[in-house]
Amino acid sequence: xxxxxxxxxxxxxxxxxxxxxxxxxxxxxxxxxxxxxxxxxxxxxxxxxxxxxxxxxxxxxxxxxxxxxxxxxxxxxxxxxxxxxxxxxxxxxxxxxxxxxxxxxxxxxxxxxxxxxxxxxxxxxxxxxxxxxxxxxxxxxxxxxxxxxxxxxxxxxxxxxxxxxxxxxxxxxxxxxxxxxxxxxxxxxxxxxxxxxxxxxxxxxxxxxxxxxxxxxxxxxxxxxxxxxxxxxxxxxxxxxxxxxxxxxxxxxxxxxxxxxxxxxxxxxxxxxxxxxxxxxxxxxxxxxxxxxxxxxxxxxxxxxxxxxxxxxxxxxxxxxxxxxxxxxxxxxxxxxxxxxxxxxxxxxxxxxxxxxxxxxxxxxxxxxxxxxxxxxxxxxxxxxxxxxxxxxxxxxxxxxxxxxxxxxxxxxxxxxxx
Amino acid sequence: xxxxxxxxxxxxxxxxxxxxxxxxxxxxxxxxxxxxxxxxxxxxxxxxxxxxxxxxxxxxxxxxxxxxxxxxxxxxxxxxxxxxxxxxxxxxxxx
Ligand SMILES: Cc1cc2nc3c(=O)[nH]c(=O)nc-3n(C[C@H](O)[C@H](O)[C@H](O)COP(=O)(O)OP(=O)(O)OC[C@H]3O[C@@H](n4cnc5c(N)ncnc54)[C@H](O)[C@@H]3O)c2cc1C
Ligand SMILES: [Zn+2]
Numbered sequence: 001x002x003x004x005x006x007x008x009x010x011x012x013x014x015x016x017x018x019x020x021x022x023x024x025x026x027x028x029x030x031x032x033x034x035x036x037x038x039x040x041x042x043x044x045x046x047x048x049x050x051x052x053x054x055x056x057x058x059x060x061x062x063x064x065x066x067x068x069x070x071x072x073x074x075x076x077x078x079x080x081x082x083x084x085x086x087x088x089x090x091x092x093x094x095x096x097x098x099x100x101x102x103x104x105x106x107x108x109x110x111x112x113x114x115x116x117x118x119x120x121x122x123x124x125x126x127x128x129x130x131x132x133x134x135x136x137x138x139x140x141x142x143x144x145x146x147x148x149x150x151x152x153x154x155x156x157x158x159x160x161x162x163x164x165x166x167x168x169x170x171x172x173x174x175x176x177x178x179x180x181x182x183x184x185x186x187x188x189x190x191x192x193x194x195x196x197x198x199x200x201x202x203x204x205x206x207x208x209x210x211x212x213x214x215x216x217x218x219x220x221x222x223x224x225x226x227x228x229x230x231x232x233x234x235x236x237x238x239x240x241x242x243x244x245x246x247x248x249x250x251x252x253x254x255x256x257x258x259x260x261x262x263x264x265x266x267x268x269x270x271x272x273x274x275x276x277x278x279x280x281x282x283x284x285x286x287x288x289x290x291x292x293x294x295x296x297x298x299x300x301x302x303x304x305x306x307x308x309x310x311x312x313x314x315x316x317x318x319x320x321x322x323x324x325x326x327x328x329x330x331x332x333x334x335x336x337x338x339x340x341x342x343x344x345x346x347x348x349x350x351x352x353x354x355x356x357x358x359x360x361x362x363x364x365x366x367x368x369x370x371x372x373x374x375x376x377x378x379x380x381x382x383x384x385x386x387x388x389x390x391x392x393x394x395x396x397x398x399x400x401x402x403x404x405x406x407x408x409x410x411x412x413x414x415x416x417x418x419x
Numbered sequence: 420x421x422x423x424x425x426x427x428x429x430x431x432x433x434x435x436x437x438x439x440x441x442x443x444x445x446x447x448x449x450x451x452x453x454x455x456x457x458x459x460x461x462x463x464x465x466x467x468x469x470x471x472x473x474x475x476x477x478x479x480x481x482x483x484x485x486x487x488x489x490x491x492x493x494x495x496x497x498x499x500x501x502x503x504x505x506x507x508x509x510x511x512x513x514x
Contacts, residue, residue: 241467243463243464243465244465244467247464252458252462252463252464253462253463253465254461254462254463255463255465256439256440256463256465257465257467257490301437302437302472302488303439303440303465303470303472303490304490304493305467305490305491306490306491306492306493310420310432310493311431311432311433312431312432312433315433345460345461401457401460401461401462402453402454402457402461
């Protein structure tokens, strides 16, 4: 049975009833014989796609097939940062589309995702970096995205405890996007799952896709651990497992799976009111509403499906943290974990058709796909429903590598030394 | 993770640099079809399981190594010098 609408009234009513009347947020669906669209992967992107397919494109016979449980993948493992401070033409409008959707998300899906526009501050430490950030900020403003350049004085007022006079990496200032911030990652998965379920989408958990059935070059369904499911269209949104699942249809992708780690400290009183990134190493930090410092850095840098990393990166991240804010030196680490990144060779995502008819691919989000979740879902839904790319996601083609049209936003990717 | 370098013995990961899949081969001729270059530069099998991959022992003997490692567990089953692999390849191709 679909769950009730959440409101102040329902909260009061349940408070008086001792919280005995809440319904499960989504049904535990069992697979039907066939659907119009089967989405493989119940992460943020798969669930958002299902929601927009049902909500905006009127396709209701949709299933999301997830091998584990909703939220076990990267959607529940990321460091929750959202921003649209991109530089390249293919990227800026897309990530700004995501930011606008974040701004209206909670009303749209009737779920508190704790969207917090607390600001994202990228620090710079030398003149060249300052110039690069000025250019980025200008590109953002040309595209109607907010960006502000702060000098060292202004950064000092915001975060007085940073190590401004680090001998090698003095802080000269930062590029601030005030509309950036954080969103409660699990709530995004749960909120989209609930909203999609209310529109009739089947969310099928503990159901691993083991094969993609094709007929005359056309995808017609998926083999799963819970039996065969027929599909008018098959849509892949498997994040770190994209290569494995695409290989079931004979595709070879420009992707390597890598592990990225994240860290949370013991709870502290609030002292960092934005997201801050260190420009001279890879370290970024924010503080959760529970008080834990949430931080991270580089990928470990080797192919991995293990969802856990190694010590050198832990040391590297902590060294970055100490260089930026020495006061966290005595804070204890509470927990850390890893997630699977599908690193494309240019560091940018893929939302596209594939050489197999009726098979669509959403992949390659590297370590920046959380912020994209709403726009990724919307654009993928558009592609599946209309069989043509959404206007804000026309650059994310699968054949761009062969065409030499790579989107090299930061010179990252799995092996940036290859190009 | 520690790599057992044939020259230096078991050493910590921080001494090494990763260079990806060791099975891809650069096309022999610069005029090879574009698709061969796309395959070489961009496309990867990216297996979940044993993976043959290149590591460089930069803070040690400076050898290039071909490591066989299970990407699901990080367990390492084999480490050989890349130069030996290249020699064996050449002999195989010559015979
Ligand atoms: C430590 C860490 C920190 C990060 N920090 C940020 C950040 O601050 N900001 C940001 O924007 N991004 C961040 N990211 C990246 C972001 O989390 C991912 O890019 C994004 O979540 C990927 O999309 P998704 O949510 O759909 O992935 P997932 O949640 O991983 O969804 C994919 C799903 O597919 C399922 N699946 C795989 N194979 C099969 C199969 N055969 N059958 C059925 N189901 C299958 C998986 O079980 C999984 O649930 C971070 C990632 C990590 C790991
Ligand atoms: Zn050595």
